[in-house]
Amino acid sequence: KAGVTQTPRYLIKTRGQQVTLSCSPISGHRSVSWYQQTPGQGLQFLFEYFSETQRNKGNFPGRFSGRQFSNSRSEMNVSTLELGDSALYLCASSPLWDTEAFFGQGTRLTVV
Amino acid sequence: DAKTTQPPSMDCAEGRAANLPCNHSTISGNEYVYWCRQIHSQGPQYIIHGLKNNETNEMASLIITEDRKSSTLILPHATLRDTAVYYCIVLIQGAQKLVFGQGTRLTINP
Numbered sequence: 612k613a614g615v616t617q618t619p620r621y622l623i624k625t626r627g628q629q630v631t632l633s634c635s636p637i638s639g640h641r642s643v644s645w646y647q648q649t650p651g652q653g654l655q656f657l658f659e660y661f662s663e664t665q666r667n668k669g670n671f672p673g674r675f676s677g678r679q680f681s682n683s684r685s686e687m688n689v690s691t692l693e694l695g696d697s698a699l700y701l702c703a704s705s706p707l708w709d710t711e712a713f714f715g716q717g718t719r720l721t722v723v
Numbered sequence: 724d725a726k727t728t729q730p731p732s733m734d735c736a737e738g739r740a741a742n743l744p745c746n747h748s749t750i751s752g753n754e755y756v757y758w759c760r761q762i763h764s765q766g767p768q769y770i771i772h773g774l775k776n777n778e779t780n781e782m783a784s785l786i787i788t789e790d791r792k793s794s795t796l797i798l799p800h801a802t803l804r805d806t807a808v809y810y811c812i813v814l815i816q817g818a819q820k821l822v823f824g825q826g827t828r829l830t831i832n833p
């Protein structure tokens with residue numbers, strides 16, 4: 612059974628650009644959530660989607676957005692990148708909501 | 724904000740049981756105690772979760788006090804591969820939203 616797949620694994624972008632990260636959940640999983648990990652703030656919840664609907668949102672500015680497709684794959688978008696957006700972005704999938712979450716290996720974004 | 728308190732670091736000898744404490748004194752009746760770990764440079768890995776009863780799986784045991792204000796994660800026979808940061812999280816029923824604290828950095832020593 613394939614795990615959670617995140618693409619790309621590494622990304623370098625320039626300030627002001629935008630970026631789209633992709634997450635393919637485990638087959639059959641309907642909940643996809645996103646997290647940002649930085650050395651200073653640790654792991655922080657961004658948002659969670661279930662059946663194409665955003666059900667929960669963390670405390671991040673509107674530059675951070677996401678969506679989920681009918682096949683449960685999810686994308687997150689960050690517009691007008693800032694240096695502080697440099698982080699490891701992790702995606703997790705779950706069969707339902709309050710069950711075990713399976714994390715991908717993350718996308719490491721560097722903003723220069 | 725995280726609703727849990729954990730010691731920042733712990734050490735344990737290989738082969739011994741590792742007991743990781745967690746305080747969650749403000750936990751509500753509809754909130755799970757949820758544990759995961761992160762080994763360096765990898766995504767977090769689910770370990771176990773429970774509501775009020777003790778739970779056991781192939782990785783660990785979770786002991787929750789009767790008042791639910793604290794819990795202990797037990798790794799029965801720690802190995803070097805168990806060296807990781809362990810996160811104790813309070814998870815609201817019906818919401819896949821993990822609010823991470825700083826976790827406990829567990830080091831297993833040979």
